[in-house]
Amino acid sequence: MTIQFLNEKKKPKQSVSPSKLLFTGLDNAGKTTIIHGIQREFSKIAFLKPTRGAQRRIFEFMGREIAEWDLGGQISYRISYLKNPGKYFDDTEITVYVIDVQNRVRLPEAISYLKDVVNRFKSLEIAPPIYVFLHKYDPALRRNALNEMKNLEVEIKDKIKSTVDYKEIFYYTTSIYDLPSIIKAMSEILLSLYPKSELIDKTILEFGKKTYSDGIVLLDDNSLIVGSYYKDEETKNLLTASTPYFLTLNDSFVFTEVQPERQHEENHMVVQRYGRNFIFKQLTFKEGMNPYYVLMLKKDTHINKEEIETFANLLKEILYS
Ligand SMILES: Nc1nc2c(ncn2[C@@H]2O[C@H](COP(=O)(O)OP(=O)(O)O)[C@@H](O)[C@H]2O)c(=O)[nH]1
Numbered sequence: 323m324t325i326q327f328l329n330e331k332k333k334p335k336q337s338v339s340p341s342k343l344l345f346t347g348l349d350n351a352g353k354t355t356i357i358h359g360i361q362r363e364f365s366k367i368a369f370l371k372p373t374r375g376a377q378r379r380i381f382e383f384m385g386r387e388i389a390e391w392d393l394g395g396q397i398s399y400r401i402s403y404l405k406n407p408g409k410y411f412d413d414t415e416i417t418v419y420v421i422d423v424q425n426r427v428r429l430p431e432a433i434s435y436l437k438d439v440v441n442r443f444k445s446l447e448i449a450p451p452i453y454v455f456l457h458k459y460d461p462a463l464r465r466n467a468l469n470e471m472k473n474l475e476v477e478i479k480d481k482i483k484s485t486v487d488y489k490e491i492f493y494y495t496t497s498i499y500d501l502p503s504i505i506k507a508m509s510e511i512l513l514s515l516y517p518k519s520e521l522i523d524k525t526i527l528e529f530g531k532k533t534y535s536d537g538i539v540l541l542d543d544n545s546l547i548v549g550s551y552y553k554d555e556e557t558k559n560l561l562t563a564s565t566p567y568f569l570t571l572n573d574s575f576v577f578t579e580v581q582p583e584r585q586h587e588e589n590h591m592v593v594q595r596y597g598r599n600f601i602f603k604q605l606t607f608k609e610g611m612n613p614y615y616v617l618m619l620k621k622d623t624h625i626n627k628e629e630i631e632t633f634a635n636l637l638k639e640i641l642y643s
C-alpha cells in the first residue's frame with residue numbers, strides 16, 4: 323500500500339535524502355531491540371545479512387535508512403571488516419553507539435570498538451555526531467544500585483574521554499524496560515535532522531501507514547492543524563471541513579475531565595459516513611496543559627491501543643522537547 327503525502331504548504335516534493343543513522347556497538351548490546359522498540363511494527367527489515375561474525379541490517383524509519391552494524395565476537399573478523407568500511411560506515415549522518423552497561427567484562431572491548439569506529443570516520447573524512455547509549459540501564463538497577471550505576475556511568479564516560487579523541491560524543495542512559503527513555507533519546511536525535519514540523523508530519527505519516535488510515539489531522543486546542551497527511555485531495559477536504567464539528571462536539575462533553583492516565587482508554591468518537599469512519603480522539607500529554615486532538619479517516623474502525631500510545635509518546639517528546 324502506498325500513501326501519497328500531500329503537504330499542506332505544497333512545497334516542491336523535496337526528496338528526503340535517506341541519510342544514514344548508524345547503530346553500532348558490540349553484538350548483544352541491544353541495538354536490534356532498541357530499533358524494534360522505537361518502531362514497534364513500523365519497521366520492515368529490508369535485508370538481513372549475517373557476515374562472518376559481523377551482522378549488518380538495514381531498516382527504514384521516518385524516511386531514513388538505519389544501518390545496524392554489530393561487531394561479532396572474534397578479533398580476526400573485526401580486523402577484516404574494519405578494513406573495508408566504505409559501504410557501511412560511509413555517508414553516516416548520525417551514529418548511535420550502544421554499550422551494554424550490565425556487561426562489565428566486555429566494557430574494554432566496547433570502548434576499543436568505539437575507537438575503531440571513530441578511526442573509520444576519520445579515514446572517511448566524516449564527523450557524524452555519536453550518541454552513546456549506556457543501555458540496559460534498567461529501572462530495577464536504577465532503583466537498587468543507583469550509586470553504583472552513577473559511578474559506572476562516570477567511569478565509562480571518563481574512559482571514553484581518555485581513549486577516544488572525538489568532538490561530538492553525547493550520552494543517554496536507556497533501557498528497553500523504560501521505553502520513554504528510548505523514545506526521548508531518539509526524538510532528540512531525529513530533531514537534529516528534521517525541524518519540528520517536518521518531524522510531526524513524518525510521525526503522523528508513519529502512524530497513518532501503520533493504521534491504514536486515509537488521512538489524519540492533528541489539531542491543537544485552538545483548532546489549528548499542527549500536522550497532517552492525506553491520501554488524496556478528497557480526504558483532505560473531508561477532514562479539514564469536519565474538524566470544527568468534532569471539536570465542538572467534544573466541547574459538549576467537557577463535564578468529564580480526561581485524566582492523563584485515562585486518555586488511552588476507549589474514549590474516542592466514531593462517526594460513519596459514506597462507508598468511511600471518522601475517528602476523533604483527544605490526546606492529553608501533560609496534566610494542566612492544553613490537549614491535542616487527532617482526527618482520522620479510515621475504512622475500518624479499528625484502532626490499536628498500543629499504536630496510539632506509541633504515537634502519543636512520540637508526539638509528546640517532539641512537542642515538549
Ligand atoms: N536487561 C536488558 N536487556 C536488554 C535490553 N535491551 C536488550 N536487551 C537484551 O539483550 C539481548 C541482545 O539484544 P539485541 O537487541 O539482539 O542486541 P544486538 O546484538 O546489539 O542487536 C537480548 O536478549 C535482549 O532482550 C535492556 O534495556 N535491558
Ligand SMILES: [Mg+2]
Nearest residue numbers: 353354355392
Ligand atoms: Mg542485532
